[in-house]
Amino acid sequence: xxxxxxxxxxxxxxxxxxxxxxxxxxxxxxxxxxxxxxxxxxxxxxxxxxxxxxxxxxxxxxxxxxxxxxxxxxxxxxxxxxxxxxxxxxxxxxxxxxxxxxxxxxxxxxxxxxxxxxxxxxxxxxxxxxxxxxxxxxxxxxxxxxxxxxxxxxxxxxxxxxxxxxxxxxxxxxxxxxxxxxxxxxxxxxxxxxxxxxxxxxxxxxxxxxxxxxxxxxxxxxxxxxxxxxxxxxxxxxxxxxxxxxxxxxxxxxxxxxxxxxxxxxxxxxxxxxxxxxxxxxxxxxxxxxxxxxxxxxxxxxxxxxxxxxxxxxxxxxxxxxxxxxxxxxxxxxxxxxxxxxxxxxxxxxxxxxxxxxxxxxxxxxxxxxxxxxxxxxxxxxxxxxxxxxxxxxxxxxxxxxxxxxxxxxxxxxxxxxxxxxxxxxxxxxxxxxxxxxxxxxxxxxxxxxxxxxxxxxxxxxxxxxxxxxxxxxxxxxxxxxxxxxxxxxxxxxxxxxxxxxx
Amino acid sequence: xxxxxxxxxxxxxxxxxxxxxxxxxxxxxxxxxxxxxxxxxxxxxxxxxxxxxxxxxxxxxxxxxxxxxxxxxxxxxxxxxxxxxxxxxxxxxxxxxxxxxxxxxxxxxxxxxxxxxxxxxxxxxxxxx
Ligand code: SF4
Ligand code: SF4
Numbered sequence: 001x002x003x004x005x006x007x008x009x010x011x012x013x014x015x016x017x018x019x020x021x022x023x024x025x026x027x028x029x030x031x032x033x034x035x036x037x038x039x040x041x042x043x044x045x046x047x048x049x050x051x052x053x054x055x056x057x058x059x060x061x062x063x064x065x066x067x068x069x070x071x072x073x074x075x076x077x078x079x080x081x082x083x084x085x086x087x088x089x090x091x092x093x094x095x096x097x098x099x100x101x102x103x104x105x106x107x108x109x110x111x112x113x114x115x116x117x118x119x120x121x122x123x124x125x126x127x128x129x130x131x132x133x134x135x136x137x138x139x140x141x142x143x144x145x146x147x148x149x150x151x152x153x154x155x156x157x158x159x160x161x162x163x164x165x166x167x168x169x170x171x172x173x174x175x176x177x178x179x180x181x182x183x184x185x186x187x188x189x190x191x192x193x194x195x196x197x198x199x200x201x202x203x204x205x206x207x208x209x210x211x212x213x214x215x216x217x218x219x220x221x222x223x224x225x226x227x228x229x230x231x232x233x234x235x236x237x238x239x240x241x242x243x244x245x246x247x248x249x250x251x252x253x254x255x256x257x258x259x260x261x262x263x264x265x266x267x268x269x270x271x272x273x274x275x276x277x278x279x280x281x282x283x284x285x286x287x288x289x290x291x292x293x294x295x296x297x298x299x300x301x302x303x304x305x306x307x308x309x310x311x312x313x314x315x316x317x318x319x320x321x322x323x324x325x326x327x328x329x330x331x332x333x334x335x336x337x338x339x340x341x342x343x344x345x346x347x348x349x350x351x352x353x354x355x356x357x358x359x360x361x362x363x364x365x366x367x368x369x370x371x372x373x374x375x376x377x378x379x380x381x382x383x384x385x386x387x388x389x390x391x392x393x394x395x396x397x398x399x400x401x402x403x404x405x406x407x408x409x410x411x412x413x414x415x416x417x418x419x420x421x422x423x424x425x426x427x428x429x430x431x432x433x434x435x436x437x438x439x440x441x442x443x444x445x446x447x448x449x450x451x452x453x454x455x456x457x458x459x460x461x462x463x464x465x466x467x468x469x470x471x472x473x474x475x476x477x478x479x480x481x482x483x484x485x486x487x488x489x490x491x492x493x494x495x496x497x498x499x500x501x502x503x
Numbered sequence: 504x505x506x507x508x509x510x511x512x513x514x515x516x517x518x519x520x521x522x523x524x525x526x527x528x529x530x531x532x533x534x535x536x537x538x539x540x541x542x543x544x545x546x547x548x549x550x551x552x553x554x555x556x557x558x559x560x561x562x563x564x565x566x567x568x569x570x571x572x573x574x575x576x577x578x579x580x581x582x583x584x585x586x587x588x589x590x591x592x593x594x595x596x597x598x599x600x601x602x603x604x605x606x607x608x609x610x611x612x613x614x615x616x617x618x619x620x621x622x623x624x625x626x627x628x629x630x631x632x
Contacts, residue, residue, distance in 0.1 A: 258623060336583045
């Protein structure tokens with residue numbers, strides 16, 4: 001239904017051209033809609049600007065180096081020792097944000113190469129090839145800046161998540177994740193996303209966002225090129241694919257980042273203008289932090305589905321503290337609200353000055369019916385139950401070191417779980433513990449020398465998770481226990497290596 | 504204000520801090536201690552009015568102390584004001600201002616380095632005294 005308040009994009013762009021356009025940021029809109037109502041607001045306001053500035057791992061850039069003489073068909077190429085994908089023609093490459101430097105590791109990655117290019121720094125190029133009649137050259141080393149490249153096009157398959165999960169850690173050790181350092185025992189909470197300024201939350205049915213929408217991208221003008229990978233509109237996890245000219249971009253809105261113990265990522269600044277064509281769109285842009293709900297997940301569980309601890313709004317997250325299981329826990333954002341604001345503000349400025357004209361998409365992003373499927377895996381991951389030794393010898397609590405030594409000698413193994421009268425696991429003894437005890441002449445009570453906090457495994461866990469647990473605790477075997485702490489098996493790093501060798 | 508006490512192997516076995524507290528009656532607060540038999544460092548918070556007396560008391564016992572001028576440095580060109588560092592700080596040094604830029608109350612900093620590890624942008628450095 002067309003009402004008197006409806007506008008076309010041409011009407012709005014004509015107002016930009018004559019300087020009479022009325023632009024506000026998405027932070028200003030809730031009050032305006034509350035005061036004027038959606039119809040009044042749609043009449044008054046022409047464009048609402050949004051912004052977000054956070055880590056977007058699925059980012060990168062296509063670079064074209066021009067031809068060398070003699071020419072080379074790059075088979076592999078490294079930029080400051082970070083490998084870029086060169087499997088397209090001769091001198092094109094795609095540098096991805098999360099690829100790590102081969103010499104500097106996590107400290108420097110593709111994201112930093114992109115930042116350095118934008119900052120005008122020189123980049124060392126090393127390329128290798130097999131050589132052909134038309135491209136005889138096999139090795140190339142040179143140094144370039146962004147000005148030496150023909151095209152440098154940012155192309156990000158998945159950016160601008162509508163909202164994101166919140167992370168905490170219920171285990172007893174510190175985790176290093178793409179959501180930052182997560183302290184043990186739910187010691188902190190991290191989140192991401194701009195809430196009230198979130199581009200896609202301000203137009204949640206994507207009436208104005210889709211293929212061809214002109215956007216603010218890292219300080220330049222870019223475009224949405226389609227739905228992002230893993231686009232999941234039904235769960236409000238929409239994403240978009242974006243593209244823009246790296247040569248227009250500004251380091252202020254594009255930053256390489258390193259998450260300690262995880263790797264590199266790119267902080268990408270995106271701002272989307274929402275043309276207020278009608279009252280519906282005006283109403284949607286009145287969204288506030290309190291209206292946006294997301295889930296707090298336990299990142300201590302390294303599985304595809306992590307347990308949900310509670311629901312939370314961005315308003316609660318931004319207050320700096322949230323309640324988890326009766327305790328107040330400090331939150332911190334991983335994305336910058338300060339800079340998201342700067343982006344929404346800068347985009348507003350551009351439009352007011354007449355240097356940016358919004359477009360309507362030639363095709364809207366799908367707002368329903370897209371499913372984010374899990375990976376199809378053939379050959380199920382072996383679990384602990386497939387690999388563990390099912391016959392385990394245990395020893396009763398209260399016996400002596402001497403007794404334990406005898407059992408270990410006879411059985412010719414290294415790890416001896418200690419169990420209580422009710423058959424529950426209470427400790428573990430290794431051959432090494434016994435050797436140490438004997439050397440110190442502590443031969444009687446087993447209880448004095450056993451390890452009491454035993455790291456264990458569950459029979460249903462995938463092997464990779466248990467292998468990582470062994471590595472982290474620097475141990476070589478784990479007792480497998482059921483939910484009553486009864487020992488049902490033992491799994492050793494030897495068992496795992498043998499399995500890996502067979503794969 | 505904060506001082507770093509440099510413990511050497513000859514003084515680690517002695518109850519040095521207790522002696523200084525008894526002598527000066529200063530309310531010393533140990534912010535961080537990293538002392539092994541070979542020696543190490545202890546960061547101590549000292550009430551400013553009694554600082555001179557405390558310094559003398561440590562020095563006459565053969566201990567070296569240095570005042571911590573600026574425990575933590577933030578490179579404002581690298582900082583994007585994300586605030587990731589806020590939630591890992593054990594003493595609540597870092598917080599948002601009204602405009603969502605981060606501020607630091609460095610008097611509370613115990614130089615644990617947790618924020619340095621957390622910062623995705625390499626903007627923070629703890630000064631090793
Ligand atoms: S070093 Fe960082 S985390 Fe540690 S106390 Fe100082 S500000 Fe807080
Ligand atoms: S984590 Fe680093 S970039 Fe983010 S606010 Fe703290 S110092 Fe700045």
